[in-house]
Amino acid sequence: MDQALSRLARQGRVQRLKAGIYYFPTHSRLLKRDVAAAPEKVAAAIARKNGWTVEASGATAANQLGLSTQVPARIVLRTDGPSRTIDVGGWKIELRHTVPRFLGRGRHSPRLLQGLRWMGPNGITPETIRHLKSSLPAAAKAELMRDLTKAPLWLQPKLREIAG
Secondary structure (H helix, E strand, O other): OHHHHHHHHHHOOOEEEEOOEEEOOEEEOOOOEEEOOOHHHHHHHHHHHHOOOEEEOHHHHHHHOOOOOOOOOEEEEEEOOOOEEEEEOOEEEEEEEOOHHHOOOOOOHHHHHHHHHHHOOOOOOHHHHHHHHHHOOHHHHHHHHHOHHHOOOOOHHHHHHHHO
8 A cells, every 4th residue: 555655646646744644635727736635624534644633723713613813823723642743734733732621522612612712702703603593404403403502602592593
C-alpha cells in the first residue's frame, strides 16, 4: 500500500501531506493551480488515523455556523489527542487538547456549543436565536437538548429557546 501511494504521489495524482496522510489535489480555475485539501478534512483524517475526536472551537465554530463573518487566521480544533499545530497549504490548524467529556457526542451540538460559547452572553442576540431556530434541522435541536448539561448555565436558556 505504501509503495502504491508513493508511486501515485510521484505521478502527481495524490499529494503527500505527511507520513500516512495523502489527499487528492483539486484544481482551482481561479488560481490556475492545484490547491490543498480543506484544512478541516485534513484534521479529520489525522484524527481518524490516530483514533482521536476533533471538533471546531470558538471563532472557527462561529464562522462555520454563519454566526460570525470573522474568518480566523488559523483553525482551532479541540481534540482528545495531543496538542499540536499542523501546517496545511498555508493554513495553520491548531489542535488543542481537552478532556473527552468536553467534546460533544453529536454531529451538530459540539459546534453549536463552541460557537455560542465564543460569542458570549452579550453576543447572542435575538436575531442569532431566530437564525439558528429557523436553520437548524430537528436532529440538531434534539442534540442540543440532549447535550444541554454540557453548556454553561448562562447558555442553557438560550439553547432551550433555539431548540423550542
